[in-house]
Amino acid sequence: MYSKEVMEHFMHPRNVGELADADAVGEVGNPVCGDIMWIYIKVKGDRLADVKFKTLGCAAAIATSSKVTELAKGMTIDEALELSNKQIVESLGGLPPVKVHCSVLAVDGLKEAIYDYLKKNGRPVSEKLVREHERINSEKCETGEHSHNGK
Amino acid sequence: MYSKEVMEHFMHPRNVGELADADAVGEVGNPVCGDIMWIYIKVKGDRLADVKFKTLGCAAAIATSSKVTELAKGMTIDEALELSNKQIVESLGGLPPVKVHCSVLAVDGLKEAIYDYLKKNGRPVSEKLVREHERINSEKCETGEHSHNGK
């Protein structure tokens, strides 16, 4: 079901934990959906000196959180904002279709952390990021028709 | 499917053949239905000195023919006319429901032979036997709804 890379990141997630001296936190997800991600960042100059996460969610949620922190760490803020969920999916060797939303959540978490950081520090926030922030906050848990194989 | 006795009479039918010097023959059945029975009788006095048969039909048709000749042989005409298909079925250890009609046919064949004999020899024919004769002649092949498992 999951690729080797997903399972590897799920079983051995990178950058797990909180940053005691975090500059900002992005909190995304929704307990109703079962996925909650907190992304902590420590900024030095324009760079993400450290990135950590805590996630309540399925294997894909944990693996994509882990992956996004791994990729973002050391990037400039602008670079990190360019990270797409597609990149996450690809660098994890793919995700099952119903799990792609987890990669979106992970990228959103990072964006929210950066938004939080920029706001807190009175730095300019691009229009695009404002729009993203608004979308993220407005998004509710998407649910389909309920059905289980119910073994 | 068939009882031991049916299989025994089917595999080793008694009294098969024609009687060259038969006094009468009863011909019953219908090629459309797949069952044709000819019952030959040789009468001595009031007794059936010999009874033989020829049958085109399924195992049940052959076994019931065989059985009826076996039972009838040596009986008086009156005794033979009392033979019921139930007796045939019972003495064969039972028949599958759809095959019970074969036992009726076998008894009918014997009746027809006796009717033929009585008529030929100008002997009195009971009203009951006349009615039986009429029924037998009027009866067509009974068919149900067509269906096969069609393996």
Add this chain to the structure above:
Amino acid sequence: MDNKRIYLDHAATTPVAKEVFEAMLPYFSERYGNASSLHSFGQEAKDALEESRERIAKRMNSGAEEIIFTSGGTESNNLALKGIAARKGKGHIITSKIEHASILAPCRELVNQGFSVTYLDVDEYGLVDPGDVAGALREDTILVSIGHANNEVGTVQDIGEIGKITREKGVLLHTDACQSFTKEELDVKKQCLDLVSINAHKIHGPKGVGALYIREGVKIIPQSQGGEHEKNIRAGTENVAGIVGFAKAAEITGGKQVGYMKGLRDQLIKGVLSGVEGVRLNGHPEKRLCNNANYGFEGIEGEALLLRLDMRGVACSTGSACSSRSLMPSHVLLALGLKPEECHGSLRATLGMENTKEEIDYAIQAIKEEVSNLRGISPFWKRKQ
């Protein structure tokens, strides 16, 4: 990694038991005839079929001629519901909110066809109140279908009480006994049952075989047409090997195993409840299947726990949304009154007669550790403390 493999998902399916396999064996390549054939190969098959029918019937105190073989529980449930509905033409059906998909989906289909369906609520333990069945009966009620035991939380209904009500009112009662068969008492006469679905692969028989008990005199419209098999109720060459295996499975399961599994179950339930914080038992504390444990863990998600346990060789199941293609949590847990966020942390472990005390010890330890590992990653758990 550990090479241990501990299967705790017997509600999903079970390994074929050795005796079952051995009973089936001759019917693959030796006694392989078609039960409709007149020759000796066919008669051998036919004899095996009819003998199996008698053995299955014995396990529910029914007549052999009241048992119709099918391809599984799903087909049996579909045949029962749609077969009765088609026969009646219109009317009202009563079922519950915690039925298996193979009951609920045909019900939706019947609603589309103009039938009306009442879905009864259950209490927080998953019990249907027989009084609610009585209360929901209408003039035009044609069928009540209440599962004997629930596949997720293991709650066992008082089906005999429901049977008293329906029999008195002259309404047909169907029960899906796929989970309870040979584990709970099943007596079609005593419990006043009119239709019962069972299958083989939940009782150490093969997959792809099931049966429907149809009480003598109850008329049903076939859902699949063809040759004259199974009293013209279910067409198709009979799966002789599978049916022989089913009958053997019905014979060798149950009995003492029930008490044995109950012991393991209680060990598993207690071990986890006493060794882990923030966990609750889903389902009924007593009226539950001898082999079912279903937990709700706070602060973690079930699929993740399931996969981590799997990596340690422990196979379980979950009602978490993340494990379903539709991303909706289990309708059963929701019907028990759990909030969606509470459903996500569910884990179902269902035992089999081949599990051992040592395996349960290992599983408890693995569950403890992996719950702890996942909580170490979880923001929700941290916050709670």
Add this chain to the structure above:
Amino acid sequence: MDNKRIYLDHAATTPVAKEVFEAMLPYFSERYGNASSLHSFGQEAKDALEESRERIAKRMNSGAEEIIFTSGGTESNNLALKGIAARKGKGHIITSKIEHASILAPCRELVNQGFSVTYLDVDEYGLVDPGDVAGALREDTILVSIGHANNEVGTVQDIGEIGKITREKGVLLHTDACQSFTKEELDVKKQCLDLVSINAHKIHGPKGVGALYIREGVKIIPQSQGGEHEKNIRAGTENVAGIVGFAKAAEITGGKQVGYMKGLRDQLIKGVLSGVEGVRLNGHPEKRLCNNANYGFEGIEGEALLLRLDMRGVACSTGSACSSRSLMPSHVLLALGLKPEECHGSLRATLGMENTKEEIDYAIQAIKEEVSNLRGISPFWKRKQ
């Protein structure tokens, strides 16, 4: 009595081949997971399922995702006909008079539901004229269903020619290929097929497993509802062992065996036709399955011959009325123009890859002798001479 047992009823069912059994073996008690389960046991089952799907697809040049597993040929035929009919809601269906009961019975059912059905005639050899299909097409024709090869007389239709016509007119074509699968060419692309029914037990696979090919884009309404198995088209826990066996059977049958069986068939046909008076071959002299011989013997009845042969260890079949519960002769033989009295003396012998030349010699001798024995009892035969 002789202890020889010669099975010549492969059109009814076949023994499971050794390789097939060995392929299935691990899926009973080792790799027994439910293919819907997320853990490793489940994933093993899922992998086996998907690999099997690919293997089956390869044998008809289809995509794996176009194959839906079922419980057999009967279910596949029902699903194809009723699934398409339900999707379309109304319309006209074309089939032939010699189809299997699992086609004809659903057609009757559909007529009851308001669909109209044309039953095409066949010629004296059992061939459907593709021109007749073209002629029967109407504005509202939703489906044509013509069996690839007939189970009784073995006549093989020119399904590709029919496919050209239906594809050009944009009408769906279904074929019941249960008898022809791996014996005759089957290429869904070349032959323009939209739906194809196949099953395992006719090709040395297990009973209770079948498949329906549904061309991508063809929409079908499920006939059994439940969990999300088989692309939501066919609910029910997949019979993994059976499906693995089916795939193996599809791989190991056909090829050189076809020529081998043809040789035995011709030996059997010639041996009987040349050694017995008053016998004719039913079905097509050339366009016939490699394993089918079907005779009409004058002056005797088929069930009696079948049982006598069975006592000598030779297992065959008959289309005689006396062998059917309804006492009606085979609708196939009647459709070929045989008179009822001619149908009664029919005998079908269908070969398998495990039969030998010596067995055929023995069977010919047995047939000769038993025909002669029965004619010795028969008044009809005597008269004829």
